[in-house]
Amino acid sequence: MNQPRSHIRDETRVLVAGAGPVGAILALELARHGVRSLVVDRAVAPPLFPKMDYINARSMELLRRLGLADEVRKGAVPADFDADFMFTPDLSRPPVAVWRQPSPRAQADRFATTVDGTGAAEPYSRITGSLLEDVLRRALRANALVDFEEGVEFTGAEQDADGVTVTLVDHRKEAPDTGQRVRVDYLVGCDGGGSTLRRALGIGLPVSGPSTSRCSVYFRSSDPLLRRYGRAFITTSARGITLVSRDEGELWTASFQIPDGTRFEGDPVAAMSEKLGEKLTVDEVLTVSHWTGTLAVADRYRSGRAFLAGDSAHQFYPFGGHGANTGIADAVNLGWKLAARLGGWGGEALLDSYEAERRPVALFNKEMSSNLLEVWRRFGQLARDGASREQLAGFLHRESYQVDNSGIHFDHRYHQSAVIAAEPGPAPEWDWTGITPSVWPGGRVPALRLSDGSELFDRLGPAFTLVDLSGSGAGAPWAELAIEKGVPMKHLALDAPAVRAVWGADLVLVRPDQHAAWRGDRLPEEGSALLDLVLGRAQEVPA
Incomplete structure (x- = not known):
């Protein structure tokens, strides 16, 4: 739209x-x-x-x-396909664990019935x-x-x-x-x-930990071997290769580590077969690329x-x-x-x-990427060290929370930002696996459907939006002040008790990126100064 x-x-x-x-x-x-x-x-x-x-x-x-x-x-990829993660010793044996991730359609269906702010306007x-x-x-x-x-x-x-x-x-x-x-x-x-x-x-660009040289093969294959144990978005073999289904059809990539500073010059199909533990039939190798894995x-x-x-x-x-x-x-x-x-x-x-x-978001995500990378490394190392299938399955079961990481993607809060009207007191708790349904200055506001079935996010303006849930249009004078000061602001007055119950405030100033800049139950006493703060034109709002 x-x-x-x-x-x-x-x-x-x-x-x-x-x-x-x-x-x-x-x-x-x-x-x-x-x-x-x-x-x-x-x-x-x-x-x-x-x-x-x-x-x-x-x-x-x-x-x-x-x-x-x-x-x-x-x-x-069609929205009906799940995006599961499969871990296997190799393709000659059944997987030891599968991390389940429901399809985009299933996620959308769940979001459509969510009324508490823990959903999203779009699935992945x-x-x-x-x-x-x-x-x-x-x-x-x-x-x-x-x-x-x-x-x-x-x-x-x-x-x-x-x-x-x-x-x-x-x-x-x-x-x-x-x-x-x-x-x-x-x-x-x-x-x-x-x-x-x-x-x-x-x-x-300081690097955290060791970097690794890797080779990726993009190929087309209709070999049933690749789905011998069912469909998966990502299949990780303990022998050191990761397969990614690119279209849930015949397009795949395979990635494996190579000696640092080198290029893979061998037969990519033979290399993939060796690491998968079974002979793989490839219809066409589309391209072979080399890259360096880095956290920085x-x-x-x-x-x-x-x-x-x-x-x-x-x-x-x-x-x-x-x-x-x-x-x-x-x-x-x-x-x-x-x-x-x-x-x-x-x-x-x-x-x-x-x-x-x-x-700060990048620094946090760097550590989260490192965290998941360590699971991959330990899985391979444990298998090479002779861990039993039961031990591998137990280890991966404990780590399966990694795949359900909505909190990482949705709930980064700009709590150190100088253009956010910070509030005293503790912020809402952060949940790795879910979206915290609250309005907190610096955080993404909750997505909700309105009574007519439309998405609240679709009603927000391109610039700032003052969402007015007061029931009396209390925010209108401040929105008018903003326009007078040359600030593009939409005054969105909604008769929406369900939204008010989740958002927890009569007035919420929403930025263009759908993060809250300020919230309150009445107009700010220094409305002009608050605008200057959230627009980077002042350091603080006078008391």
């Missing part, structure tokens, strides 16, 4: 380096608020290798805001990174506020107090044009783990007018769905804040809050 844009501007204000999911979503978020951007990417098409394959329900809520959820699902989706990039690239080309240049590479930048001069190389020409220079207000590096911008800014978070996300987002700012192993999903939330968070600053209604501290809010 497309939302109305706020503050349309004509000139290009932001250059986004990289058209992967994070860069594309950042540009589309800027466009949602009327800010023109230039997106450049050296590649002229999505990569063949599928990379990511899981968009969690929270990320799907954010994509829904941009009118993209339905398009993503068109390219996704399984889609390969290459197909997601195709969806997003098409959205970029179709958006009048995005100039999308494929085959153009970001190579450097110089910034001053007034803007950034960016250097580009156009690889579309027979002799690449190395002299292109573009002047913009802000630059965002969404240019991956080897980020040119991060290195140019001299921002460190950049020291800083901002330097002057330049920012990092996505893999340029943080890197995780592809366990637990943290990489792209963390990056999608980065893109939305930074996008609306840049739009606010450029639109004249956000202050400089609002831009500072991007790092203050998103870097």
